[in-house]
Amino acid sequence: MKGSLESFSLEELLQAINQSKKFGRIDIQGAHGQYGIYINKDSIYHAFSPHYERGINALFEAFIEAKGTFEFKEMLNSKYITISKPFFDLITEGLKIKEELSDLNSKIFDDTEFELSHETNLESISISGSDLKFLSKLGKGMPVALILKEENIDYITFLKKLKTFIELNLVKIKKAG
Template sequence: MALQGNLNDFKLEEVIQSISTSKKSGKLEVDGVMGMYGIYFSNGEIVHANGPFSIGEEAILDVFLEINGVFSFITNIVLPPRTIKKDLFDIIATGINLREENFEIIKKITKTTKMLPNTKNDKNGVELSKDEIKLLKYILDGTPISIIMEEMSMSYVKFLEVLKGLLRKEIVTLGG
């Protein structure tokens, strides 16, 4: 029996726990808004993850930010070297917390979502980080989010951290 489904029907943590409890080995593929992710299991233990913008522990946390998409579990694969050493409980707890903290933003994001300068507020004297300045340059060019993340070599988690700073400072808004 193949394990496959939709993240609208099954939460990622439920799928991971099912694979872990069954002590399965293989790759859980998740095709989400930002792209394709792979979570590799050896006897039910997560040993590696990769995503469109990250690998290892960053990738496993990035995939928890995907709330829309499909998944399937593939067996009979060659497992990559271990890049994840964290306990399954820690991974799941951290992933759930990240998803909940960022839920209002991630439900508005697609691969083609653009961020727009907020022209309603004049924000003189606001201090920006180096990453926020880089991100603003892309925003002014109208670059879609997925391209920004790729060109800045930024994980989904890191991108959301920088974006939240700009949104909090009312420098940008999310557009279509």
């Protein structure tokens, strides 16, 4: 089975495979890179992504890819078991993350840079030391890939923090010139 994420969403694909009781791997080529999702009849048991090596956050990263292609390859197994939540809980949580982060994800790439907003009074905001460190890296114009590596965080966590800072008007995405 092959297709595009624009015409057949990941949740639709996962449900179709689940209903057919097949097992194998879904390969996705998205805007951020290559993803793999392993399914064994009625469970999703492993995933990998370009930003987060393995596990549930890798699966959730795949949910926020709106554009790209997929191919389901039957009979492929992984020796890793990194996901143990029930199938429909994963779909529900993945859809929630998709709704929350897909718009922001479509604007962010590994080389995207940020700048601090000059309109915000930092004295009126309470911020933790780790968040201040993260904010500082964003303000220095560090690209996403480097921030993920230096902060040792996954991409979903990065997007959630970034979204909060954008909503607080602390950070702006630099526009490509």
